[in-house]
Amino acid sequence: MPRRTCGNRAMIWALRLGLMAGVVLLWEWWAPGGLLPTPGQVWHAGIGLAAEGRLWRAVGDSLSIYVAGMASAALVGIPLGLAMGSFRLFGRVVDVFVFALAATPRVAFIPLIIVLLGLGFQAKTFIVFLGAVMPVVLNTYAGVLAADRDLIEMARSTGAGRGRIWRHVVLPGALPFLATGLRLGATIGLINTVVAELYTAVRGLGGLLAIYGNTFRMAEYFVIVAMLATIGVIVTEAMRAVEAHLSRWREER
Amino acid sequence: MTHIRIEGLGHAFGAVTALDGLDLTVRRGEFLVLLGPSGCGKTTLLRMIAGLLEPKAGRVLVDGHRPEPGHDTAMVFQNYRLIPWKTARQNVEFARPGTDVSGYLEMVGLSRFADAFPGALSGGMRQRVALARALAAEAPILLMDEPFASLDAQTRELMQGELRRLIATRPSTVVFVTHGVDEALALADRIVLMSPRPGRIAEEVRPGPGMREYLWQRLREMVLNDPGSDFYGREG
Ligand SMILES: Nc1ncnc2c1ncn2[C@@H]1O[C@H](COP(=O)(O)OP(=O)(O)OP(=O)(O)O)[C@@H](O)[C@H]1O
Ligand SMILES: [Mg+2]
Numbered sequence: 001m002p003r004r005t006c007g008n009r010a011m012i013w014a015l016r017l018g019l020m021a022g023v024v025l026l027w028e029w030w031a032p033g034g035l036l037p038t039p040g041q042v043w044h045a046g047i048g049l050a051a052e053g054r055l056w057r058a059v060g061d062s063l064s065i066y067v068a069g070m071a072s073a074a075l076v077g078i079p080l081g082l083a084m085g086s087f088r089l090f091g092r093v094v095d096v097f098v099f100a101l102a103a104t105p106r107v108a109f110i111p112l113i114i115v116l117l118g119l120g121f122q123a124k125t126f127i128v129f130l131g132a133v134m135p136v137v138l139n140t141y142a143g144v145l146a147a148d149r150d151l152i153e154m155a156r157s158t159g160a161g162r163g164r165i166w167r168h169v170v171l172p173g174a175l176p177f178l179a180t181g182l183r184l185g186a187t188i189g190l191i192n193t194v195v196a197e198l199y200t201a202v203r204g205l206g207g208l209l210a211i212y213g214n215t216f217r218m219a220e221y222f223v224i225v226a227m228l229a230t231i232g233v234i235v236t237e238a239m240r241a242v243e244a245h246l247s248r249w250r251e252e253r
Numbered sequence: 254m255t256h257i258r259i260e261g262l263g264h265a266f267g268a269v270t271a272l273d274g275l276d277l278t279v280r281r282g283e284f285l286v287l288l289g290p291s292g293c294g295k296t297t298l299l300r301m302i303a304g305l306l307e308p309k310a311g312r313v314l315v316d317g318h319r320p321e322p323g324h325d326t327a328m329v330f331q332n333y334r335l336i337p338w339k340t341a342r343q344n345v346e347f348a349r350p351g352t353d354v355s356g357y358l359e360m361v362g363l364s365r366f367a368d369a370f371p372g373a374l375s376g377g378m379r380q381r382v383a384l385a386r387a388l389a390a391e392a393p394i395l396l397m398d399e400p401f402a403s404l405d406a407q408t409r410e411l412m413q414g415e416l417r418r419l420i421a422t423r424p425s426t427v428v429f430v431t432h433g434v435d436e437a438l439a440l441a442d443r444i445v446l447m448s449p450r451p452g453r454i455a456e457e458v459r460p461g462p463g464m465r466e467y468l469w470q471r472l473r474e475m476v477l478n479d480p481g482s483d484f485y486g487r488e489g
Contacts, residue, residue: 059323149334149336151334151336152331153300153305153330153334154330154334155327155330155347156303156305156322156325156327157303157322157323157327157330158322158323158347158348158386158390159321159322159323159324159390160323160347164350168336168339168347169336170336172336173338192285249337249338249370249372250372
């Protein structure tokens with residue numbers, strides 16, 4: 001794995017922070033007057049929002065839909081993908097529909113969701129769910145299908161039955177795929193959290209984005225953008241760590 | 254006396270006839286080597302003896318009944334087939350759930366590497382794990398499919414010696430596949446020569462003086478007469 005060989009962690013983080021500082025400095029000098037806020041202004045707006053408590057309420061709102069949507073995506077997507085891969089007839093029958101749904105831009109469903117579920121928590125969670133569930137299902141499915149035929153035959157040669165083969169060979173082999181699905185789902189889920197807050201009842205971070213954007217309060221607007229970026233980075237890095245942990249046997253050597 | 258009886262065994266993969274009308278008897282406790290050129294159906298025959306592949310014609314009987322994988326037979330595959338996310342010990346345990354397999358790891362000299370993942374082991378060490386796993390099954394029939402083919406000559410010779418030592422301590426019947434004449438002569442009580450397309454028993458020989466040249470000659474003939482060799486293969 002290249003990760004191990006190119007430089008150490010501390011150095012990479014130092015370089016990342018340095019790059020960020022560089023961009024911030026450039027921005028501070030070259031911010032086009034009036035149109036865009038300077039980093040300093042954004043910082044002050046951030047402190048103001050944090051003190052007001054408004055920012056934290058919005059973060060709480062957004063995170064609760066995000067977490068609920070992701071949890072339902074995992075709860076539905078993982079078993080569905082496993083079942084599609086493990087029961088071939090079921091998979092063959094169902095997979096076309098899942099592929100079709102995955103290929104349809106999910107924004108197309110938002111009016112329908114509003115009609116059915118309203119503008120509140122349920123509708124928003126469902127929009128997050130709908131975006132996140134697809135990569136989870138598809139990757140889990142692919143992971144089961146990618147099970148190593150030779151290993152399955154080896155397992156049969158030891159007298160292992162279907163259940164034991166599934167637990168020891170098929171499922172563990174699919175776990176890295178499953179983790180990738182969750183990571184991709186988590187990214188789409190975050191996007192859909194903001195989309196949901198913009199299209200339904202305007203609340204949470206997406207709601208603040210709309211309010212500040214429409215009223216040209218750009219400093220506050222950038223605080224929200226930075227907040228969303230931070231959440232995104234934390235979530236994907238955590239998922240990456242999970243993935244690396246699940247595939248740690250690959251990294252020996 | 255008879256442990257494995259094979260009668261009129263035939264199998265085809267689509268249009269490829271892998272085996273046709275193959276008869277063979279293996280005695281209990283015998284070390285039988287199947288020798289034949291590449292593609293003559295050795296692996297296919299072994300999978301059928303293991304009970305992993307249902308024959309399209311004929312049958313395999315172990316003590317008069319259909320072989321049951323893991324119970325009647327244990328197999329060492331051509332390419333190790335270790336579970337990469339399990340350690341050496343867990344791989345061996347897979348054949349013997351719920352037992353302490355330290356003894357088997359010790360037999361193959363891998364006690365120190367019990368907790369290593371296959372990815373961290375050399376080819377020879379991986380093959381030892383695969384051997385330990387097959388031994389751990391404690392099945393009366395040990396099937397080995399070119400287990401040492403991918404090892405360097407020196408390691409191979411070492412492993413052959415160890416295999417003989419390990420087999421001597423147990424009442425196993427062994428069917429060992431190879432396309433190496435020297436390996437066959439080093440290990441076998443009896444050598445069965447297989448001919449390709451369709452796979453059949455060509456001849457049975459006992460290792461002894463002069464056999465090396467004879468077997469080389471026979472294998473050379475087979476490869477030269479094989480309609481599936483490169484030139485004819487492209488025409489068909
Ligand atoms: N799963 C399969 N699907 C299609 N054809 C197969 C399959 N397994 C084997 N064959 C064909 O059957 C014939 C015999 O194959 P087999 O693997 O038994 O030969 P082998 O003697 O073990 O060869 P090698 O020494 O190369 O391992 C070959 O022509 C091979 O291409
Ligand atoms: Mg073979």
